[in-house]
Amino acid sequence: MDVNDPRLARFEVVREGARRDDIEIVHYEPQVAAGSKAERRVVRTVTAFFLVAGLSATAFLVVYIWWPWRYRLVGGIEEYYTPLLGLTLGIALLTLGFGVLVWGKRLLPKEVSIQDRHEGPVPADDRHITGQTMMYMADELGVKRRPLLGVSLLAGLLPVGAVVAAPLVGGLIKDPHDDRELFRTGFAPADDDGAVTRIRLVREDRRPVRPLELLPGAQVTVFPGIPHGVSNQYADSVTLLIRLRAEDALAARENNRRAGKQDWMWGDFIAYSKICTHAGCPASLYEQQTNRLLCPCHQSQFLITDNARPVFGPASRPLPQLPIEVDDEGFFVASSDYRQPIGPDFWERP
Numbered sequence: 001m002d003v004n005d006p007r008l009a010r011f012e013v014v015r016e017g018a019r020r021d022d023i024e025i026v027h028y029e030p031q032v033a034a035g036s037k038a039e040r041r042v043v044r045t046v047t048a049f050f051l052v053a054g055l056s057a058t059a060f061l062v063v064y065i066w067w068p069w070r071y072r073l074v075g076g077i078e079e080y081y082t083p084l085l086g087l088t089l090g091i092a093l094l095t096l097g098f099g100v101l102v103w104g105k106r107l108l109p110k111e112v113s114i115q116d117r118h119e120g121p122v123p124a125d126d127r128h129i130t131g132q133t134m135m136y137m138a139d140e141l142g143v144k145r146r147p148l149l150g151v152s153l154l155a156g157l158l159p160v161g162a163v164v165a166a167p168l169v170g171g172l173i174k175d176p177h178d179d180r181e182l183f184r185t186g187f188a189p190a191d192d193d194g195a196v197t198r199i200r201l202v203r204e205d206r207r208p209v210r211p212l213e214l215l216p217g218a219q220v221t222v223f224p225g226i227p228h229g230v231s232n233q234y235a236d237s238v239t240l241l242i243r244l245r246a247e248d249a250l251a252a253r254e255n256n257r258r259a260g261k262q263d264w265m266w267g268d269f270i271a272y273s274k275i276c277t278h279a280g281c282p283a284s285l286y287e288q289q290t291n292r293l294l295c296p297c298h299q300s301q302f303l304i305t306d307n308a309r310p311v312f313g314p315a316s317r318p319l320p321q322l323p324i325e326v327d328d329e330g331f332f333v334a335s336s337d338y339r340q341p342i343g344p345d346f347w348e349r350p
């Protein structure tokens, strides 16, 4: 058979190409007749799926970038941020998948082929006809004949692709650090018409802490003494207040001084963020004898007499230290907010 003979039907060329590759097409049955009503109906269905996928993916991007997301205790549209992300992304992926499924199941011909294994290189003539066969099979997908499919596929795929790059796209449109959200905790001093109020360190039951309540070697978890300070709204503010033994406090103070943290301790007391800088678990297992804080998640250890630098495990950054002092009424307060970002690293950390 001369495969370049223009009078040959496409299918004949495809069948011949397959035959030369030892593939026998034993059954070939187009599912819908070209140009038929049924074909148009399937094309419309697939188009609708792709368009919905595109719209949902676009909605995902809009929500991801513009929807308010900050934690609120009750009410507010912030509550819907995460569900909306899940919903829009779910619909986008599902409808894209359904579109591809319907396309494959209803528009592509049903075919059964059998191939024998063969050895050695493929002759040049066979390679030529295989190339032609591939082109014709690509045609079978029907994009050329049904341009609506191609356009809608593009309209669906582009936004879904943009979803993958959503953090980058969002960062280009809107600076995520605009309001310094990642650099502020509940311990940021309140500024009341120029009068600065330092924030107290309070226990879980909101009782402020006095120095005499802790014995040497003791530790307590403290929170910012502000409304909702002991709640998930200020989950990044959880802090460990530790009373060191006198000789350990001397070493800690000296290491603080070397790190440029004069007066960040008060007496023998030192305070560190409880959020592990590796992946955000509570690093609160205090080993009194070695002055280490252990994180139970991946076993990072931080030396609290040396600026809580990591000495073991995957954490690469010290626990941020909270500068503390005691106010006129004898309660611990934060002299300022944390000066380093809390928790795991993020890529634009200064």
Ligand code: FES
Binding pocket: 276, 277, 278, 279, 280, 281, 283, 295, 296, 297, 298, 299, 300, 313, 314, 315
């Ligand atoms: S979260 Fe603390 S070591 Fe991984």
